Amino acid sequence: DVKVTQSSRYLVKRTGEKVFLECVQDMDHENMFWYRQDPGLGLRLIYFSYDVKMKEKGDIPEGYSVSREKKERFSLILESASTSQTSMYLCASSARDRGHQPQHFGDGTRLSIL
């Protein structure tokens, strides 16, 4: 069965902290994605990656960076957390044929920045 695992379901951090969100998939998928989901705004793409060490900016990359050192792991980094980054963060993965392969999601990390 498809499995995308995010390291934490709930996380509370302070303004200015560097925050790491981890995502691991066990499906040998090439593509991985980070979204955030906010009420009324739907899903917004932050970053994605087609392959190890590759990354592409999505719609809202400001204030975030990513790392993909291994195929199965995609990390999202909040360089200096701000209250505006309080959100639900969702990681997803899909197989290489990205036009026709579904994305599979983790259960999300609900991040609160105080």
Next chain:
Amino acid sequence: DAKTTQPPSMDCAEGRAANLPCNHSTISGNEYVYWYRQIHSQGPQYIIHGLKNNETNEMASLIITEDRKSSTLILPHATLRDTAVYYCIGPFIYNQGGKLIFGQGTELSVKP
């Protein structure tokens, strides 16, 4: 971006079929339609996708009209656990690696 239109909410009796409609009139010929759902406080769950022909899997059936401007997701025997927000997804944007564009979705309530 391609737009999809769904009713904001629907009710369904437990054990009955739930039919969720979606309009996607701007879809082009080689673009797939995907359906996801999201149960409260969980990540979106992939249900099914299709191009032209009707599709069926263990979760649901997808009926796509001949002109491909609309589709219907069918849950044949809805259960209380099917209560969720259902999203009909517009086509992937290839130059952004397959970004999913979630609209507001349909909030399905399955009632005993």
